[in-house]
Amino acid sequence: MKIEPRFPDPITQEERELLERRASRLREKPRAQEEESVLWAAEFPVGEDSYALPLEALRAAVPLKMVTPVPLSPPHVIGILRFQGQILTAMSLSSLLGGRGWREDPAVLLVVDPGLGGRLLALDCERIPKPVPLPHALVEEARARSTGAVAEVTLPGLHQVNLLELRRLMDRRTSEKRDA
Amino acid sequence: MLDPMMEQLLPGFIDECKEIVERLTEHLIELEKAHDQPRFDDLARGLHTLKGSAATLGLGEVSDLAHKMEDAVLPLRGRNAALPGAITDALLKTLDIFMEHLRATTAKSGLPDLAPSYKLLESVRHAVQAVDPGKAAANNGKPAREKKDKGKENEEDGDKEKPKEKKSAKRETRAAAPQPAAPEPAEEETGAAEEAGSWRVRTREVIALLHEVERLREVRLRLEERRREMERASSHLARLGMLAETAEVRALLMGVQRAIGADGEEAGDIVASMEDELKAICTLPVRTVLEPLRRSVRDLCKQSGKQARLSIVGGEVSLDRRVLESLRGPLVHLVRNAVDHGLEQPDIREARGKHREGIIVVRVEQQGNMLFIEVSDDGNGLDLALIKQAARDLSIVPGAELDAMTPAQLHQLIFRNGFSTRRGNVTSVSGRGVGMDVVRNQMQSLQGHIEVQSTPGQGTRFTLTLPAELGSSPVLVVRCGEHELGIPMPAVETSLLARPAELRVMRTRVQLAHREQLITVQDLGALLALRQPEVPHDGQPLLVLQSQGRRIALAVDEVIGDRELVIRPLPPEVRDLSAYQGAATLARGELVLIVRPDWLSGFEKRDVLTGTRRALVVDDSLTARALHRTALEAAGYSVHTASSGKQALEQLRHSSYDVMVSDIGMDEMDGFELTLEARRRSEFDAMPIILVSARDSDADRQRGAASGADGFLSKKDCASGRLLAEVQAVISRRQGAA
Numbered sequence: 001m002k003i004e005p006r007f008p009d010p011i012t013q014e015e016r017e018l019l020e021r022r023a024s025r026l027r028e029k030p031r032a033q034e035e036e037s038v039l040w041a042a043e044f045p046v047g048e049d050s051y052a053l054p055l056e057a058l059r060a061a062v063p064l065k066m067v068t069p070v071p072l073s074p075p076h077v078i079g080i081l082r083f084q085g086q087i088l089t090a091m092s093l094s095s096l097l098g099g100r101g102w103r104e105d106p107a108v109l110l111v112v113d114p115g116l117g118g119r120l121l122a123l124d125c126e127r128i129p130k131p132v133p134l135p136h137a138l139v140e141e142a143r144a145r146s147t148g149a150v151a152e153v154t155l156p157g158l159h160q161v162n163l164l165e166l167r168r169l170m171d172r173r174t175s176e177k178r179d180a
Numbered sequence: 181m182l183d184p185m186m187e188q189l190l191p192g193f194i195d196e197c198k199e200i201v202e203r204l205t206e207h208l209i210e211l212e213k214a215h216d217q218p219r220f221d222d223l224a225r226g227l228h229t230l231k232g233s234a235a236t237l238g239l240g241e242v243s244d245l246a247h248k249m250e251d252a253v254l255p256l257r258g259r260n261a262a263l264p265g266a267i268t269d270a271l272l273k274t275l276d277i278f279m280e281h282l283r284a285t286t287a288k289s290g291l292p293d294l295a296p297s298y299k300l301l302e303s304v305r306h307a308v309q310a311v312d313p314g315k316a317a318a319n320n321g322k323p324a325r326e327k328k329d330k331g332k333e334n335e336e337d338g339d340k341e342k343p344k345e346k347k348s349a350k351r352e353t354r355a356a357a358p359q360p361a362a363p364e365p366a367e368e369e370t371g372a373a374e375e376a377g378s379w380r381v382r383t384r385e386v387i388a389l390l391h392e393v394e395r396l397r398e399v400r401l402r403l404e405e406r407r408r409e410m411e412r413a414s415s416h417l418a419r420l421g422m423l424a425e426t427a428e429v430r431a432l433l434m435g436v437q438r439a440i441g442a443d444g445e446e447a448g449d450i451v452a453s454m455e456d457e458l459k460a461i462c463t464l465p466v467r468t469v470l471e472p473l474r475r476s477v478r479d480l481c482k483q484s485g486k487q488a489r490l491s492i493v494g495g496e497v498s499l500d501r502r503v504l505e506s507l508r509g510p511l512v513h514l515v516r517n518a519v520d521h522g523l524e525q526p527d528i529r530e531a532r533g534k535h536r537e538g539i540i541v542v543r544v545e546q547q548g549n550m551l552f553i554e555v556s557d558d559g560n561g562l563d564l565a566l567i568k569q570a571a572r573d574l575s576i577v578p579g580a581e582l583d584a585m586t587p588a589q590l591h592q593l594i595f596r597n598g599f600s601t602r603r604g605n606v607t608s609v610s611g612r613g614v615g616m617d618v619v620r621n622q623m624q625s626l627q628g629h630i631e632v633q634s635t636p637g638q639g640t641r642f643t644l645t646l647p648a649e650l651g652s653s654p655v656l657v658v659r660c661g662e663h664e665l666g667i668p669m670p671a672v673e674t675s676l677l678a679r680p681a682e683l684r685v686m687r688t689r690v691q692l693a694h695r696e697q698l699i700t701v702q703d704l705g706a707l708l709a710l711r712q713p714e715v716p717h718d719g720q721p722l723l724v725l726q727s728q729g730r731r732i733a734l735a736v737d738e739v740i741g742d743r744e745l746v747i748r749p750l751p752p753e754v755r756d757l758s759a760y761q762g763a764a765t766l767a768r769g770e771l772v773l774i775v776r777p778d779w780l781s782g783f784e785k786r787d788v789l790t791g792t793r794r795a796l797v798v799d800d801s802l803t804a805r806a807l808h809r810t811a812l813e814a815a816g817y818s819v820h821t822a823s824s825g826k827q828a829l830e831q832l833r834h835s836s837y838d839v840m841v842s843d844i845g846m847d848e849m850d851g852f853e854l855t856l857e858a859r860r861r862s863e864f865d866a867m868p869i870i871l872v873s874a875r876d877s878d879a880d881r882q883r884g885a886a887s888g889a890d891g892f893l894s895k896k897d898c899a900s901g902r903l904l905a906e907v908q909a910v911i912s913r914r915q916g917a918a
Contacts, residue, residue, distance in 0.1 A: 047896050067802055068763070068771040071663065071708035073754050075810035075819075078802045080751065080763060080771055085394035087763055087771065089753035092806040103896050104874055105801035119752065124803045 037136040042110070042129035043161060046094055047102045052132065052153075053112060053164045059120060060111040061128050064090075067109075078124060083111055090122040096169055097150070102126060114166035121170070132161070139163060190286050193237055197282060200226050201275050202468070205475045208271055211263040212478075224253060230278065242281050245294055248301045249274055255308050269482075270304045272475065273297070381461075383502070390458055397451045401769035403444035410437040462502075466544050466553075467495030469508050473515045477540065480519040487526050487537040488519050494544035499551065499648055506626055507553070507644075510619040514555040514642050515540060517615065521601075522559035522640055532637065534558065547670050550747065550761065551628075551648040556641035562634040564590050566601045574599065591632045595620040647749050647762060655745045655764060656723070657772060659738040660704045661711065661830070662823055664772050666745065666764060671777030673724040673731070675739055678716035690715050692733040694724060701733045707780065708759065711820055712794075712835035727777035734780060747774050794835070795907070797821045798828040798854065799843035799872070804895070808841050808872075811903045825849025829857060832864060839907050844873040844880060852887045859888035868910040872898060890914065 011019070041052035060083070067079040067090050076095035080087055090109055094102055106124035113120055134153055142151035142163065149169035150162045207223040210216060231246035249271055256263065274297045284291045414433045417426045470492045477490045499507075523529075523538035530536050543554040567590050571577050576596055577585070593599055597617040623630045628646025654669035676694075683701065684691040690701040701722065706713035716722060716735040723734045745764035749755065761774045795817040797808040805821045812819050820835065822828040826849055828842065840858070844851035851871045858864040868891070871884040876894035884892045890910035893903065 064803070066770050068773065069663065069802060070750075070754050070757070070760075070773060071710055072757055072759055075806055075813050077754060078806050080754065080773075082398070082765060082769065082771060085391060085398065087748055087751055089751045090802075091753070092803050092810070094803075095807050095810040102804075102807070102898070105799075105895070106803045121753070 038133035039136055039139050041132055041134050041161070041163060043132045044110075044125050044127055044129035045103065046097065046126065049162060050160065051093070051150075051162045051164060052129075052134065053110070053166060055131055057112050057114065057166055058110060058129070059113055061125070062109050062111060062122075064107050064109045064124060081109070081122060083120065083122070086120060088120050088122050090124065093123045093125065096123075112166055114170050116167065116170060121166075134161065134163065190237065190282075193233060194279075194282050194286060196233065197230060197279065200230055201279055202472055204275060205272060206471050208263065208268045209474050209478055212265060212268040214262050215260050217258075217260075220257060224250065224257065227253060239282070239285065241291075241294060242278055245274065245278055245281070245297060248298055249278075252301045252305045252308070255305070264304075264308070266307060267304050270300045272479075274301060386458070386461060387502075390462070393451060393454045393458060396447065396454070398769075400444055400447040400451055401765075403440055403447060405769065407437055407440040407444060410440065462500050463498040464501050464504055465495060466497050466499050466504060466507075467492060469504055469511060470495050470542055470544075473512065473542070476512060476516055477519055480516060484520065485525060486519060486523050488523055489537050489539050490515065491539060491541045492544075493541065494546075497544045497546050497551075499546075503551075503626060503646070503648060506622060510622050510630075510644065511542070511553070511555065513615045513619050515542065518555060518557040518559065518640070522557035522561075524560055546648060547653065547668070550653065550668075551644075551646050553644040553646075554641055555644075556639060558639040561636040561638055561640055562591055562594065562632070563601065564636070567591075567593055570599060570601045587634075591634060594632070595630070647747060653745060653747050653764075654742055655747070655772075655774060656742050657740040657766070658704070658721070658723070658736040659740055660708065660736050662827055663708070663710065664740065664766075665704070665708075666743075666747075666772045666774040667723065667725070667734075667780075668747075668761065668774065668777055669742060671725045671727045671781075673726050675721060675723050678718060678720045678722050678735065680718055683716065685715055692722065692724075694733065697731075699724065699731050699733045701735060702780065703735045704775075704780075705737070708775075709818070709820070711831055714834050725777050725780060727781040730781040732781050745772070745774075792816065792818075793838045794818045794820070796828060796831055796835075796837040796840045797842075798823075798825065798840065798846070798851070800824060800846045801843070804843060804872075807898065808903065811898075812841075812907070815904050815907075825851070825854035825857070828854055832858060832861075836863070837867060839868045839870065839911060841870045841872060841903070841907070844871050844884070845875075851889075852883055855884070855887040855889050866914060868907075868914045870903075870906055870910055 040055040042055050042058045043050060043052040045051070062083065067081045069079040070077055073079075076092050078090040078092050081090055082088075088111065092106075104126045106126050108125040108128055109122040110125050110129065111120055111122050134155070138153050138155065139151065142153040143165075146152065146165075149165050151165060153161045153163050155161060204223055204226045207219050207226070211219055211223065227246055227250045231243050231250065234240075234243035234246060252267060252270065256267070277292055277294065277297045280292050281294070410433055414430055414437065417430050417433070420426065473492075474490050477488050480486070481488050518540045519538075523540075524532070524534075526536035529538060538557060538559055540557045541554070543552075543556075545552045545554075564587055568582055571582055571590075571593050572579060576593060576599060595616050599616070620630055623644055623646060626646045628644060631643045631645070632640065633643070634640040655666040656669050656672050656675075657664055657666050659665075678692075682693045684693065684698065691698040692701050701716060703711075703713045703716070705711040714735075721736050721739045723736060723739070725732055725734055743764075743766070745766075747762040747764050749762050750757070750760055754760075759775060759779050761776045763771045763773050766772050793816065795812045797805050797812070797819055798821070799805045799808065800823050802823075805823070809819045809821065817838075820831055820837070822831050825842075825846055828840070832840075842851040842854055846854075849857070851873075855869050855871065858867065858869065869889045870891040870893060871880075871889045872893050872895055873880050874895050876896070881892045890913065891906045893906055
């Protein structure tokens with residue numbers, strides 16, 4: 001026995017087909033994305049350039065306030081702050097990258113895990129980052145080319161994202177400190 | 181094979197036995213020196229408890245072993261003489277086997293052979309009987325004393341004299357511990373009943389709880405922040421002037437503000453009380469780690485023919501169990517090293533005019549939440565010639581460098597991995613060159629450090645300094661420029677106001693006449709490279725500090741007050757800065773740096789400024805200041821910073837600079853006003869000024885030039901090279917104009 005709807009369907013056949021097509025597209029999208037393996041990254045500007053770090057390394061974005069400056073510290077150290085019961089070092093990313101210009105005074109701190117045994121760090125940032133997918137193939141290609149702490153990933157449309165290798169960035173800083 | 185239920189009880193039983201065995205070891209060592217009846221009785225009771233508890237768990241073999249130990253000891257009761265060395269040796273060895281057997285039972289690994297222990301005990305028992313057959317026969321096999329009254333027993337055990345000891349021991353032993361032996365239940369039953377109210381809790385669960393308390397503390401701080409925000413909102417509404425229209429809203433806000441304040445206070449009380457409770461759970465007296473060292477010293481002396489006495493001072497200090505456990509290894513190593521490397525043979529000591537018996541002192545002191553442990557001996561001291569030779573042989577340091585090293589630098593070599601002065605003469609105690617390296621690494625992992633001082637022929641002292649997580653320290657909070665800093669109160673002798681009549685101003689230094697002494701005056705701001713050193717002005721606060729036998733008068737801008745603060749280690753990126761002991765959280769949630777008094781008092785030997793040219797960077801953005809500093813310091817400038825125009829003018833009042841780099845967009849006084857103000861003063865008329873702005877507009881450039889600035893840069897152009905080029909350009913232009 002066919003069960004009739006209690007109320008007549010207000011949607012026309014044409015509308016129903018349109019909705020069905022949209023639904024199919026939505027259903028297909030994740031499948032298409034899965035096919036192309038991506039690295040989700042948090043993208044943010046440093047001056048005129050676009051930088052990113054793997055989203056899995058990002059723990060939080062907090063306002064750049066309640067930071068205590070540390071006199072006599074290396075210049076790339078902005079200060080220290082509390083985060084979830086820990087004391088973290090806040091660092092100037094621009095300074096770590098060798099001194100670059102910036103558009104706005106950073107107002108955000110990114111709390112990141114650089115893969116140093118669970119120890120967290122905070123890096124300053126001009127704006128709250130946005131999540132972007134970076135194709136794994138391009139990332140690997142860029143990483144293979146790079147010898148430093150930044151892998152230059154060129155996305156379709158020639159948009160370049162500088163993917164930060166946090167561990168290398170910190171290792172470089174440590175070795176510079178040791179040499180000094 | 182153990183009953184599964186009994187097997188579950190085994191870990192608790194091992195903990196209990198470990199405690200008892202530690203106590204018995206202490207008794208044996210002391211009884212070997214001199215007779216002490218209460219101590220002897222406690223020894224007998226301990227053995228009896230081991231026997232009974234093991235039997236209850238069905239551990240027949242170890243129960244029998246304890247029984248044999250009783251057999252060896254009890255005949256000696258009432259002899260009024262020191263315990264024979266052979267008996268002490270046999271019992272100590274058997275206790276080791278007893279524990280080994282228990283551990284092997286838990287791990288289900290191969291059990292040690294007990295036959296040699298039985299044989300050893302039997303032989304010493306016969307030896308004792310041969311010495312005093314009558315007495316032996318009278319006492320054989322009987323417990324030292326029957327006790328029905330637990331209170332009396334405690335009193336006799338000395339528990340009354342050591343309430344903390346008893347409490348901590350109680351905390352360690354848990355409900356999982358077994359009931360005492362059925363045949364002789366009286367004394368242990370009472371003890372077990374006392375333990376019935378305790379639980380065994382996993383360490384990670386307690387640590388998780390500690391973290392939760394820390395989070396709760398943050399919530400409390402956030403509540404305070406919310407209350408202040410609400411206060412600001414109320415003030416803002418009041419400033420709008422529509423008092424009648426906003427009356428209801430303001431009243432509501434005030435009510436909520438009060439309620440949040442009260443909630444915050446209550447949360448604060450809860451946090452404090454939880455911290456106290458957790459502290460009780462998480463700490464143990466440090467003697468639990470130190471007392472077993474007596475056995476190590478005794479055994480090593482027996483092996484090496486040396487004579488040594490271990491003296492423990494401050495063993496009652498309670499420490500976080502995790503810290504204590506991590507300290508066990510380093511302490512064992514340092515004490516064993518003191519016997520093996522430090523102390524001389526008795527004959528040599530005598531020839532040098534020393535007592536035949538060497539002394540090793542372990543002194544524990546807690547100042548606030550900083551812990552100091554000293555391990556010292558009165559032995560030979562570190563042999564610098566031997567250290568040099570070993571370093572040369574091992575090619576650790578180039579020869580020329582080695583010759584130029586001071587004794588203190590040579591002392592540091594002993595902490596290098598693989599370093600040993602005993603190469604080719606490795607003993608079971610030392611010589612592999614790993615011990616001191618391990619000690620230093622362990623200290624670093626505890627966020628502490630180790631120092632060594634040694635005087636040839638007189639001895640060596642190792643000082644371990646580490647933060648004790650739980651506990652707070654009295655700190656004096658002071659202001660220096662825009663920085664608030666803490667100074668540990670124990671170092672502060674007094675505070676006073678500077679009076680020109682009491683200051684002796686010389687060419688290179690300033691001294692304060694204080695209590696018929698001349699004390700060097702140091703400016704905190706200058707020491708921290710925040711400003712140029714200056715002579716204290718009339719009425720400026722001075723703190724008289726004493727540390728490591730040195731005294732200085734420290735000039736600060738303001739004394740804010742004393743606080744009880746928990747000092748925590750700095751994160752690794754800034755931990756190397758010797759100026760700081762750590763950081764602590766103030767009530768508002770911000771961190772305050774705690775300055776090391778020894779760093780302050782030892783400053784005379786160091787230079788404050790490294791660069792020859794000086795730059796002042798003015799910006800309200802921390803990160804912008806860091807970037808300008810990076811660029812300028814890389815070019816050899818000494819950089820001072822200010823976060824506001826007002827602060828910059830204050831800096832300019834006391835110091836001269838080769839260049840000033842200032843942000844334009846700052847609250848209260850912007851960069852234009854600051855430039856105008858600086859130009860109004862004749863002494864800064866020729867100082868190059870560069871203005872920096874987030875906006876790159878012609879209007880700003882023109883306004884900057886009109887106010888007297890020499891250069892203009894947008895922040896996006898402020899890459900290192902560009903800023904430096906601009907700095908050089910404006911300095912050259914000024915010099916050319918002159």
